[in-house]
Amino acid sequence: MKLALVRHGRPDEGNAERPHDPPLHKEGWRQAHAVARLLAGEGITRVASSPLLRALQTAQPLAQRLGLPVEEIEGWAEADRHLDRYVSLETLRSRGEAEWQRFLKDPISYLGGDPVAFCVMTVATLDRMIAESGPQAHVAVFTHGLPINIVLSRVLGLERIAHFQPGYGSITACARSAPIASLSSASTRVATIHGPMIRLPR
Numbered sequence: 001m002k003l004a005l006v007r008h009g010r011p012d013e014g015n016a017e018r019p020h021d022p023p024l025h026k027e028g029w030r031q032a033h034a035v036a037r038l039l040a041g042e043g044i045t046r047v048a049s050s051p052l053l054r055a056l057q058t059a060q061p062l063a064q065r066l067g068l069p070v071e072e073i074e075g076w077a078e079a080d081r082h083l084d085r086y087v088s089l090e091t092l093r094s095r096g097e098a099e100w101q102r103f104l105k106d107p108i109s110y111l112g113g114d115p116v117a118f119c120v121m122t123v124a125t126l127d128r129m130i131a132e133s134g135p136q137a138h139v140a141v142f143t144h145g146l147p148i149n150i151v152l153s154r155v156l157g158l159e160r161i162a163h164f165q166p167g168y169g170s171i172t173a174c175a176r177s178a179p180i181a182s183l184s185s186a187s188t189r190v191a192t193i194h195g196p197m198i199r200l201p202r
Contacts, residue, residue, distance in 0.1 A: 001130055002138040003174045004044070005148045006035055007166040008054040011086060019085045024057045031169030036061035038171060039140055044068070046133060049142040050076040054086075058169065059142040070142075075125025078144035079113030089145070089165070104163065108146060119161070122150040148172060 009028030024032060039062055048071045049059040056070060063070045080086065093100050108115040125147075133139055145166055153161050155174055166172060 001133055001135055001175065003129075003151075004039060004042070004138070004140045005151060005166075005172040005174065006039075006058065006140060006142045007145060007148060007168060007170050008050075008052075008058040008142060009035075010168040011054040011088070013086060013088050013091065018053065020083060021053050021081075022086050023053050028054065028058065028168065032058040033061045035169050035171060036065050040065045043138045044140045045137050046139040047071065047142070048073050048076065048129065048139060050078065050144060050147075052077055052081060052144070055142040055144065059140070062140060073125060073129075075121050075128075076141055076143040076147055079108045079111040079118050079146050081112075083112050107161075107163070111146070118146070119150055122147045123154055126151055126154070 008024075009031035010025045011022040011028060012025040013022060015022035035058065044062065044066055045068075047059055047063045047066070047068045049055045051072045051074060055076070056072065059070045092103050103110045106115065108118045129139060129141070145164075146161075148166050149161050149164055151174070152164060152172065156162070164172075
């Protein structure tokens with residue numbers, strides 16, 4: 001099975017009507033269409049998405065090109081899904097080094113989630129998708145930074161979550177026989193979170 005993990009496009013942060021779950025910014029829509037162009041010829045057989053609007057909208061152009069439905073899957077949601085307001089990583093960084101380090105120390109808790117429960121849910125969602133899709137499937141999952149980090153950390157055999165900071169609209173390709181085939185975003189930076197040890201489920 002092949003898996004393309006797509007981080008959502010840039011959201012309209014501060015959107016007055018949906019501050020907790022904003023739609024895509026116009027730049028985000030451009031990124032969503034760029035993702036669709038990149039993946040349209042890759043043999044995608046299934047399109048899945050977080051239920052959050054920024055991920056669903058990023059998935060739409062590809063699904064429309066391929067004539068596939070977008071499957072909303074709760075387990076691909078971000079840890080911030082229950083917060084009153086979406087806050088981007090760029091905004092967090094702008095709040096100063098102390099606030100940024102507080103986020104890096106325990107990002108899941110910072111965003112309102114339970115670290116162990118969130119990791120278990122994400123890994124269970126991945127395992128269920130692998131079992132349902134079959135060995136010849138090529139699945140595009142439109143999700144968020146933390147679920148992508150958890151999946152990559154598990155594939156790499158790490159016991160703590162590594163923070164890869166995937167860019168908006170970036171594509172990270174994985175396969176069972178080749179853990180990381182490519183990172184499409186040249187600007188992706190790798191930095192390990194020096195937070196509490198979380199033993200990822202196997």
